[in-house]
Amino acid sequence: MVLHHRSRYGRYAGGPDPLAPPVDLSEALEAVAEDVMAGYSPRHALEEFLRRGGRNRDGLDQLAARVQQRRKDLLGRHRLDGTLDEVRKLLDTAVLEERKQLARDALMDNTDRAFREMQLQNLPASTAAAVNELASYDWQSGSAREAYERIKDLLGREVLDQRFAGMKQALENATDEDREAVNGMLRDLNGLLDKHRRGEDTDADFREFMARHGSFFPENPQSVEELIDALATRAAAAQRLLQSMSPEQREELMRLSAQAFGSPELMAQLDQLDSSLRALRPGEDWSGSERFEGQEGLGLGDGTGVLQDVAELDSLAEQLSQSYNGSALDDLDLDALARQLGQDAAVTARTLAEIERAMRDGGYLRRGADGDLRLSPQAMRRLGKSLLRDTAKQLSGRQGRRETRAAGAAGDQTGSSRQWEFGDAGPWDVTRTMTNAIRRTVAEGRDPGRGFRLGVGDIEVTETEARTQAAVVLLVDVSFSMAAEGRWVPMKRTALALHHLVSTRFRGDRLQLVTFGRYAQSMDIAQLTALPALREQGTNLHHGLLLAGRFFRQHPSMQHVLLVVTDGEPTAHLLADGDSWFNWPPDRETIRATVTELDRLGRAGVQATFFRLGDDPGLERFIQRLARRIDGRVVAPDVGGLGAAVVGEYLRAHVRSSYGGSDWDL
The missing domain is CATH 3.40.50.410 (von Willebrand factor, type A domain)
Structure with a gap:
């Protein structure tokens, strides 16, 4: 029996490509040198190049502009009353179905029917107040009761989605056992965080918690600190979401949250979680707010996700500004940049960081006696070579000019030759020049018998013993x-x-x-x-x-x-x-x-x-x-x-x- 093994190849995704060619520094070096010659310091010149970018590459300023545009788009597209709208629609559905049932039920006592009609007719204008008032209502319509129960289910999933991304979808059509599993996770989580605040937790406590409840945390934290970081970032975004709402919206949602899953214990556990996270991560932005001006309604979970994105974009904007002490492009969060702007932005930022690193650590900039960065001799040589190449092109491109030489050479020939360089005035070594051209033609897979062309790299000139200095x-x-x-x-x-x-x-x-x-x-x-x-x-x-x-x-x-x-x-x-x-x-x-x-x-x-x-x-x-x-x-x-x-x-x-x-x- 013969086993056939198949191999699949794809794009390398383990970080920078180890087989990628080194970054081309020629454009950066020329731009930096141009600014240095114009009077800028090398440090400032390098920073300016990184901000401007190159001919075919965005710089930090373009990336920062894309970050700001992304932030503006998020806030300009959405509004924060999505959950209230969903609750209102479910409430309207429940009331309508109940009225239909009352109209069809001929056996119902007229007095009872009139009382129910009056109760439905006089519901408060406030969505939260109406939902709370109907908490004890004896629904006659099964579809109306189902719509009302969906309100409590929606609110429960939304408040959980605020703290745990993806929970709204995960708990759709959840059973009582599923809800109890969530309550159990919250109890254990609060217990773990409480022990951590007192300094009494161990690695075994964290491993045991993750073994029991790891499915709730797709981020796969590797320590209790990573777990707290992930939870605090989202909890702070949830708090900023509430503070971004109007006072009326905020009050409605706070009153509605009491109906989440019909479980007061859930809200008590979440309140304890928020309190612990505030104490453990006071540096998070717990008091900020944003102004949403769009038309696309957001639920609590989605809105919290948007504000997480906004916070991440703000952090990226600070990193891209490079305006803080000790800033370097190695500080850039490439994963966050890829999430927000796409993989192309991350590749651009990585390349800019490699250019900065290569310029600073590759010998092109060095510190002088005064501590300032200066162009190194290596950089000067590379720049001079580039400028001389440009000069050679100008000289060779002059129309109607040609080179004329007198017979003879500046000294006796030594019998050796070397590759031609710009400015060489000595005679060609024709034999070696032709041999080089033939070898190159064969190496390129072409038949030299069918003709070949001389290239600049083929030319060798005869060395002489003496030259006028x-x-x-x-x-x-x-x-x-x-x-x-x-x-x-x-x-x-x-x-x-x-x-x-x-x-x-x-x-x-x-x-x-x-x-x-x-x-x-x-x-x-x-x-x-x-x-x-x-x-x-x-x-x-x-x-x-x-x-x-x-x-x-x-x-x-x-x-x-x-x-x-x-x-x-x-x-x-x-x-x-x-x-x-x-x-x-x-x-x-x-x-x-x-x-x-x-x-x-x-x-x-x-x-x-x-x-x-x-x-x-x-x-x-x-x-x-x-x-x-x-x-x-x-x-x-x-x-x-x-x-x-x-x-x-x-x-x-x-x-x-x-x-x-x-x-x-x-």
Whole structure:
């Protein structure tokens, strides 16, 4: 006999998928870095990204808005007199059936009939008062008696459903034995809670209680504390339900509750339960209320469930706000979020929490000496790589441009090769490039004999023994006009892209970043990235050129390359005592000092390129004159193309020096 085993596969439901790929941090890192470059702290930038979300993912604000809309919908759809309406309908049915029976009963004494008619005719307008008045009425109609008994049954199930979700349906058509089982459960529950309040209960007491009455608790609590938590949450919601009613509705229901199952003992047990839960969980909201404005009537149990939902939504709103001390997205109740907004919301929140955790714990943010979070070197490298990739796309997409090279290489070939990277100027290793393409084509299951395409990853370039090294100074204007005109972040993105290119591809080069405002200052890439925009007047190009000259003198054997990014004429220069002299319009002495230092760099053979931002005619004329003095170049990119322009000029200068002065047109 052969046994056939079948396996069934479905969506993993045991928490986060252990086989899921790691969360993609590229978008988060770029967004955080963009805000950091704009002047935000990394902590605030990360919080803002989590609030905004990504291109294809909601953020905390969108989830919070959905939570508020769900809350509004619940309160706007319902009203709280559903139980009163049901009782009134059953009462009307009982009275109508009784009158029909009285009219049909010819054997009844006329006096008795008249008395009964008068009693039915003069019932109080209050539903509760009418139900209570008919408690001792001797019904002549069996259907009328049945309708009246259903009132007591309904009230009993409703008041139990307030404390134990699902009880209304579970006790429908219940027998006397079923009701006695409920009373027994309540007696044992109150006894257990009373012992717990006195500190006399044991684990055995809880296990014994659950063994006898566990079917009443679908939540399957694992301890008496979990049991109390579940009961107190619903009991508090039931109390808020009563306080959300009008005084007339509340009074009617309180009077009607005496008729629940026709059992005063039931209400006494429930009152004792409420008292114990209030004492055990005073932190629950026992005094709140809500305003229901809809048309869909709710019974006591359903209304209590809605208010539980409202309380859960309020808790989610607080968690999503992240406004309390020590808040973190790990605090989010994903199960509650899935219940209220659907599984997609829980997945979104889990992903945001993973992003926050990965950014904080994955080495992308680190604490500085002052205790504040900062972008780590790892984050800077990843961001620089991304920015350089964007710059490469801009360069390769320029229409009508092509690369031209002079024959020969910058050094003898070593016989080895490596994968091509952006900025490589060496010749291809054709044999290895073609071999890589053929291997990839075969691995993809295609026949290379029928043709194949080269991919970027296939290309290998020949290594050479020697390359001309360059000492590069990127001088960037940090006067306030750069920030005011929207050039602040593009300037930083440019510096990051160039820094990554030099540090990864041209490791033999040396790059110095120099900022110049009222004063000039040499900075590392992390300092420049985090530099806030200062409302400080002054464009001290003179001081920047002095620092550039000092750097070049430290690397005398290298090719000297100067890249200057500015949007204004020099308005400050450094005095002999180290102070900065500022004047607007530009002072003659400031211009003289700037030109003198530039001439000194020109005589030392510096290759200079000026990147002029903006359309000011005066700046254009001035920059052109500066460039002509030292045989430099002027580039006037739009702000979005600044990175491509600077990287392109660096490569142009580097390749020109490597190939004996040949032009490399990017």
